Amino acid sequence: MTKRTPLAAAFHEAKYQVPGNGPRNVQVLKNVLEGLDGSLDSDHYGTGELIEQFQSEMAALVGKETAVFFPSGTMAQQIALRIWSDAKGSRKVAYHPLSHLEIHEQDGLKELHHLEPVLLGEADRLIRLDDVTGMGDDVACLLLELPQREIGGELPAYDELEAIAAYCRGKGIKLHLDGARLFEILPYYGKTAAEVCALFDSVYFSFYKGIGGIAGAILAGDESFTTSSKVWKRRHGGDLIALYPYFLSGRYYLEQRLPRMAAYYAQAVALAAMYNGCAGVKTKPAVPVSNMFHVHAALPAERLEAILIALYKETGIGLTSYLRATGESSCSFEVSVGDSLGRIPQAELARAFEWLAARLREEA
Amino acid sequence: MTKRTPLAAAFHEAKYQVPGNGPRNVQVLKNVLEGLDGSLDSDHYGTGELIEQFQSEMAALVGKETAVFFPSGTMAQQIALRIWSDAKGSRKVAYHPLSHLEIHEQDGLKELHHLEPVLLGEADRLIRLDDVTGMGDDVACLLLELPQREIGGELPAYDELEAIAAYCRGKGIKLHLDGARLFEILPYYGKTAAEVCALFDSVYFSFYKGIGGIAGAILAGDESFTTSSKVWKRRHGGDLIALYPYFLSGRYYLEQRLPRMAAYYAQAVALAAMYNGCAGVKTKPAVPVSNMFHVHAALPAERLEAILIALYKETGIGLTSYLRATGESSCSFEVSVGDSLGRIPQAELARAFEWLAARLREEA
Numbered sequence: 001m002t003k004r005t006p007l008a009a010a011f012h013e014a015k016y017q018v019p020g021n022g023p024r025n026v027q028v029l030k031n032v033l034e035g036l037d038g039s040l041d042s043d044h045y046g047t048g049e050l051i052e053q054f055q056s057e058m059a060a061l062v063g064k065e066t067a068v069f070f071p072s073g074t075m076a077q078q079i080a081l082r083i084w085s086d087a088k089g090s091r092k093v094a095y096h097p098l099s100h101l102e103i104h105e106q107d108g109l110k111e112l113h114h115l116e117p118v119l120l121g122e123a124d125r126l127i128r129l130d131d132v133t134g135m136g137d138d139v140a141c142l143l144l145e146l147p148q149r150e151i152g153g154e155l156p157a158y159d160e161l162e163a164i165a166a167y168c169r170g171k172g173i174k175l176h177l178d179g180a181r182l183f184e185i186l187p188y189y190g191k192t193a194a195e196v197c198a199l200f201d202s203v204y205f206s207f208y209k210g211i212g213g214i215a216g217a218i219l220a221g222d223e224s225f226t227t228s229s230k231v232w233k234r235r236h237g238g239d240l241i242a243l244y245p246y247f248l249s250g251r252y253y254l255e256q257r258l259p260r261m262a263a264y265y266a267q268a269v270a271l272a273a274m275y276n277g278c279a280g281v282k283t284k285p286a287v288p289v290s291n292m293f294h295v296h297a298a299l300p301a302e303r304l305e306a307i308l309i310a311l312y313k314e315t316g317i318g319l320t321s322y323l324r325a326t327g328e329s330s331c332s333f334e335v336s337v338g339d340s341l342g343r344i345p346q347a348e349l350a351r352a353f354e355w356l357a358a359r360l361r362e363e364a
Numbered sequence: 365m366t367k368r369t370p371l372a373a374a375f376h377e378a379k380y381q382v383p384g385n386g387p388r389n390v391q392v393l394k395n396v397l398e399g400l401d402g403s404l405d406s407d408h409y410g411t412g413e414l415i416e417q418f419q420s421e422m423a424a425l426v427g428k429e430t431a432v433f434f435p436s437g438t439m440a441q442q443i444a445l446r447i448w449s450d451a452k453g454s455r456k457v458a459y460h461p462l463s464h465l466e467i468h469e470q471d472g473l474k475e476l477h478h479l480e481p482v483l484l485g486e487a488d489r490l491i492r493l494d495d496v497t498g499m500g501d502d503v504a505c506l507l508l509e510l511p512q513r514e515i516g517g518e519l520p521a522y523d524e525l526e527a528i529a530a531y532c533r534g535k536g537i538k539l540h541l542d543g544a545r546l547f548e549i550l551p552y553y554g555k556t557a558a559e560v561c562a563l564f565d566s567v568y569f570s571f572y573k574g575i576g577g578i579a580g581a582i583l584a585g586d587e588s589f590t591t592s593s594k595v596w597k598r599r600h601g602g603d604l605i606a607l608y609p610y611f612l613s614g615r616y617y618l619e620q621r622l623p624r625m626a627a628y629y630a631q632a633v634a635l636a637a638m639y640n641g642c643a644g645v646k647t648k649p650a651v652p653v654s655n656m657f658h659v660h661a662a663l664p665a666e667r668l669e670a671i672l673i674a675l676y677k678e679t680g681i682g683l684t685s686y687l688r689a690t691g692e693s694s695c696s697f698e699v700s701v702g703d704s705l706g707r708i709p710q711a712e713l714a715r716a717f718e719w720l721a722a723r724l725r726e727e728a
Contacts, residue, residue, distance in 0.1 A: 027402030030607055038391030042578075071435055075601025078512040107597030112476045208605055215604040235472030236600050237439025241572055245393055245609030331563075 009323060010309045014318035016348070018271070020258070021212035022336035029214060029245065032252040042242045045276050046230060055218075062182075062203050063194025064220035068229050069247045071238050071290070074105050075179055076204045076219040077143070079232040082113045083225060084141035084202070085172040094118040094135050096127055097142040098150035100178065112236075124152050132164050134171065137171050146185055146196070147177035152284035152294035152334075158189050165199035179205040184290040187262040201225075207250035210264065211257050212235055212338055216246035260339070264291035268337040274353045279364040291337040295320070299363060301331035307359050315352040371686060374673045378682035380712070382635070385576035385621070385702035393578060393609065396616045406606045411592060418611050419582075426546075427558025427687035428566050428584035433611045434595050435602050437544055437570050438469050440583040441507070443596040444566045446477045447589060448505035448538040458482040458499050459507040460491055462514035466543065477601075490518050501535050503707075509542035510549055510560070516648035516658035516698075517545070522553050528670050529563035543569040548654040551626040571614035574628065574655055575621050576702055624703070629653035632701040638717045642728045655701040659684075663727060665695035670706050681708065681716040 004012070011017060022028075052068060059067035070076040078101070081093045093109075095101060097119040101109050118139060121131040126148055133353050135142075144164070147153035156164075162229035177200040182193060189196060196210045197203045202221035207213035219229055233239045268291045272283040280298040297304050301323045312318045320333040341349075368376070375381060386392075407415035415433060423431035434440040442465070445457045457473075459465060461483040465473050473479050475640075482503055485495040490512055499506075508528070508719045511517035520528075532539045541564040546557060553560060561567045566585035573576035583593055597603045632655045636647040644662040661668050674680045684697040 023403075024406040024408070024606065025402060026397070026400050026404040026406070026608065026612075028406070030397050030400075030402050033390070033394050033397055036394075037388050039387075040390040042388040042392070044388070070601070072602070073606055078601065105596040105601075106595050111599050177645070202652075206653050214609065215606050222456040226658070231470050234438070234470040235475055236602075237434070237436040237442065237469075237472065238601060239438070240386065240436055242578050244390065245578065311381060323720065 005322070007305050007320075010312045011318035011321040014312040015316035016344045017318045017340050018344070019320065019335045019337065020340050022101070022340055029249060030318040032249045035097050036248065043244050045239055046243075047234070051243060051247060054251060057251075058218045059154060059220055061193055062197040062205070062220050063192075064197060064203060065222045066226040067218050067220035068226045068233065069243055069250075070217045070233060071215065071221055071240065071246065072324055073100070073178075073206050073217040073244065074108065075233065075236050076229070077101060077178060077237045078105070078109050078113055078174070079229050079236065080176050080202045080204065080219060080221075080233060081109065081115055081141055081143065082227045084176065085115055087174075088140040088172070090138050090140040092118055092136075092139045093141045093143065094120045094139045095178075096120060096148060097123040098148070099143065099145060100149075100180070101143070103150070104145075118218070124151060126151070126156050127164075127169070127302070129160055129163050133168055137173065141176050142168055143176045143178050144200075145180070147181055147290045147292065149180070149292070149313045153288065153290045153292035154285050154340045155185055155188060155289045158191070174202060176202045177203040181206070181209045181290060181292065182298060183258055183261050184210040184264065184292065187265040188289040196341060207254065210261065210336065210338060211250065211253045213250040213253045214246055216243070217249050219337075229312055235328055254355070257338070263342070264337045267291075267341050267360060268293060269333070271335065271341065276348075276358045277353065279360045283361065285339065292335060294332050294334050296330065296332045298327070298330055299360075300329045301325040303363065304331055307356070307363070309360070311352060311356055315348065315355055317348060317352040319352075319356075369686070371669050371673060374676045375487060375682035375685040378676040379680035381682045381704050382701045382708065382713075383684065383701065384704050386704055392576070393613060394418045396613045397719055401611065402681070407608050409603055409605055410597070410607075414608060415611060418615060421615075422582045423584055426569070426582070426584050428557075428567060429586045430590040431582050431584035432590045432597065433607055433614075434581045434583055434597060435540075435579065435604065435607065435610065436583040437464070437568055438472065439600050439602045440568045440581045440593070441540070441542060441596065442469070442473050442477055443463060443593050443600065444540050444568065444583060444585075445473065445505055445507065446591045446596060447478055448540065448566070449477070449479055451538075452504040452536070453658065454502050454504040454645070455480045456482055456500075456503045457505045457507065458484045458496075458503045460484060460509060460512060461487040461544075462512070463507065463509060463512075464544070465507070466622050467514070473486040488515060488689075490515070490520050491528075492520070493524055493527050493531065496531055498728050501537065505538040505540050506532055507540045508564075509544070511545055511654045511656065513544070513656070517652065517654050517656035518649050519549055519552060519653045520631070522555070525563060527626070538565045539660045540564060541567040545570070545573045545654060545656065547622055547625050548628065548656065549572040551629040552653040559683040571618065574625060574700065574702060575614065575617045577614040577617045578610055580607070580614050593661045595620060617723055625655065627706070631655075631705050632657060632699070635699065635701060635705065638713075641717065642721045643724045644655050647723065656699060658698050662694055662726075664693045665689040667727065668695055671720070674724070677718055679712065679719055681712060683716075683720075
């Protein structure tokens with residue numbers, strides 16, 4: 001059986017957890033069902049009032065003609081790229097070197113769809129307009145991930161995004177949004193989801209990042225695109241007889257948390273400032289542009305782990321459940337702000353960071 | 365929005381429904397969750413105590429070393445055939461002309477995995493030993509579906525099954541069980557699931573046929589097989605962050621309904637006899653060998669539809685929600701016996717069939 005590391009155990013035993021929306025447990029689903037009428041008919045292989053109504057609402061939310069619910073973003077995005085590839089008759093698709101498709105999907109895009117990714121820009125920075133204008137017109141589709149998660153959740157300036165979209169449109173290159181965290185970026189841009197999505201030909205967003213649902217994703221675009229996506233969904237084995245446990249949870253937590261995205265963003269900015277006040281610690285981005293950021297520490301993972309376990313026991317506040325070694329004497333972790341942070345009394349949080357800052361001064 | 369046909373509407377409005385386990389609605393999930401502790405941790409991308417424990421139980425149930433939970437059988441079976449194909453270095457896989465892979469999956473096996481199916485035997489009958497011995501040794505895997513659903517749920521004699529398995533083993537051809545309805549055939553064969561599965565190198569079974577769960581499937585085999593299957597599950601987009609709504613329901617209904625499979629089978633035999641007592645109506649098989657059979661009527665679908673709607677209104681008993689035209693003056697439908705049939709008072713069911721038999725005599 002999979003076991004928790006000592007750091008994860010200490011994190012979960014702490015009275016408060018800083019990141020996330022609370023434990024991912026069965027209660028998350030129970031909350032959704034308690035308010036629902038048992039006589040509601042299941043969806044049936046993608047049809048039925050419940051799923052069709054939901055998909056219409058989601059299409060309207062992102063300003064697209066149609067939307068299809070998928071069990072996962074992995075499935076939805078491979079399919080989006082495949083459709084645009086087939087439409088242009090080119091296997092080339094472009095994305096960031098640290099795109100989810102490149103590093104987290106066991107090469108499904110290549111193994112199942114035989115697409116040929118063009119890795120655009122460099123691993124430690126965003127894709128820029130000059131990367132795009134230099135990539136060649138034979139690319140069928142450019143995928144942009146907003147925010148770029150693996151570099152801490154960075155965002156391009158909105159006018160650069162508009163310039164990239166205009167360039168692609170002019171060249172007949174489709175633009176696809178990896179919007180796993182689409183709603184999390186709207187407060188920074190000061191735009192609606194539909195405004196951002198209008199720059200893209202197709203859009204994916206997830207229900208279990210900031211929204212905190214159980215699983216599932218939306219793929220949206222025009223009608224011929226989503227019609228094709230349903231054929232590929234069946235081929236992938238994603239056209240389940242019933243998907244309602246996921247999309248009903250998605251709707252429930254979307255309604256709850258969309259209005260809170262601005263607060264998560266503001267709290268992330270304040271939290272990052274607390275981290276940056278500690279010796280040897282830097283956040284990336286220095287000032288977050290969404291509810292997420294990465295924390296980089298100039299300490300070996302084992303040293304920081306011992307400090308964190310002591311911190312959690314001393315203050316009752318858990319900062320992270322894991323550390324990733326990034327070198328012999330450096331490590332990092334990701335923070336996403338959700339409901340949990342707001343539940344911690346300010347004074348207790350401040351005390352925890354004072355404790356941490358003092359302890360890290362001793363290390364320095 | 366998708367709308368019910370008049371026949372489906374009359375079926376659902378009837379006091380009793382003959383096939384199935386009751387309505388597929390949100391209550392099916394509510395039943396499962398009512399007895400569960402909300403603090404149970406979600407699974408996490410295929411790991412965690414809840415899913416690992418469940419998979420161990422399912423492996424034991426079918427007598428295999430390991431088992432992996434999949435969101436769908438479509439995904440699980442394509443992956444099984446791909447693994448055996450790669451292992452042998454041959455793209456050829458053999459199955460029945462009406463296999464689910466051939467007619468219900470939008471050619472996912474060909475489009476995603478580029479496998480080359482050998483359609484074995486003929487559409488209207490089972491695969492026989494002589495089909496297998498004649499198919500050529502370069503086939504990587506033979507898939508057998510037990511029971512063969514599209515021809516009404518027929519089964520080979522058990523000794524023929526053993527002979528096919530022995531032949532394949534001798535020739536280095538892997539044998540995969542499409543056991544969508546595995547538990548439904550055990551009473552007829554008088555075998556345990558592990559005994560039947562011992563004939564096969566890999567096994568799939570479903571949680572939403574006779575078991576009546578929400579969705580999901582098990583793929584079982586030896587450890588190297590299931591380890592590969594997890595890589596492909598990720599590639600397909602099926603390695604969801606959480607699958608517990610499905611496998612917890614699967615376990616709940618499995619516990620409830622495994623002990624009832626013998627009763628469903630006996631009831632199916634009795635029900636088929638009632639259909640066969642009506643003029644112009646024949647079931648396939650004539651005597652069921654599982655909980656399912658097909659009903660074929662020598663009447664145009666529109667004529668039978670009108671008769672059935674009248675029957676449902678007159679007697680309060682719904683026989684089927686749909687009809688499939690099989691010719692200008694013939695049609696058919698599938699019947700699977702579950703919990704619903706046992707809830708109907710015998711006298712009311714008998715009266716409904718008397719009404720139907722009388723009405724069909726007038727038509728003849």
